Amino acid sequence: MTAWLFTLTFAVAAPFWALMILLPRWSWTVRIISSPLIVLPVVVIYALLVIPAFGDVLPAVASPTLQGVRDLLGTSDGAAAAWAHMIAFDLFVGRWAWLDSRERGVPALVMAPVLVLTILLGPLGLAAYLGARTRWRRPTAVRAPEPQRLG
Template sequence: MCSEAFQPTLVGRTGRGISNELGPPAPSAAKLNTGATSPSSTALAYTVSPEPIHTVFNVATFGPQPFWLLIILLPKSDVTKKIMGGFEIVLLFCLVHFFIVSGSIVMGGSEATAPLAEFNDVFDPAGDPQNAFIKMVSNYPNFVAEEWSHVLTWDLLVGRFIWLDGLKRNIFTSHSVLLTNLIGPPGLLLHWLTCLVVGKAPWEREEDVENVS
């Protein structure tokens, strides 16, 4: 066994072993054998949305945050009630989302939104829905912008609902609204639990925020 020459093996992207019978591996191969990789070998090329979708993505991301701060930090302020008491702010970000969707359709080409036909794989119970969704995200950068603004807008709508319910029935909601902003649906669950803890049913009817003192 001692007389046998050691043959280093490289593992390629396909997972197949490549035998090096011509001597020691080249420096780049040696790095692969030791587990080290060059930055260029690990860098992934991502395609972002073209303008103006790229800029509007930032609007969808950062635009709602001041309004979240109002209903989290100043839930009973008259300023907060005036700004967030109506649907205007939520509708504004609905328009942002609509701009991304319509702009993507108009652009067409590789930057366009994911074709509706590709959703067939996402909603195919016999297939791999998660993998199909990942492919859509990878192939259509504007689809990421659409879904992101979609999620953030609905989160704001739910956060506003929780805040209004807290005002109407004098329930502390800052923690629930904050959690809604961070991870969405669990914030509504936390509000439901809070209602149970304080002995108030979570399904009572909402009143106009302007009638709340």
């Protein structure tokens, strides 16, 4: 079951990455990616892997040591759970970057390699986007009027 969940993890996230990278201007892409619930399938997989092993996982993360984390990740269940953890957070970060890039007008051709980098090496993709986004400023929002007080 662990091997199957490991394989399923990226398979359920890949369609969302494909939408952001390959179909960034499709009207359905923005509708789908706008929901933070796109990470839910991976979160469910993570829960299926972590909850049964909670007694082993909690000590390793509550008071982490290099040895304890290494031992946890050295198991099939631990590696699969770590993979689901990474995929969920990489997708959430990629989603945020994609939505933010649309608000800023960052070209899709700039975002495609940033998103690929985020898939492969999450924190480096985030760093690349944080660097790239400085070139495009968010449009200034119109300030909402102050609410009127009654009485």
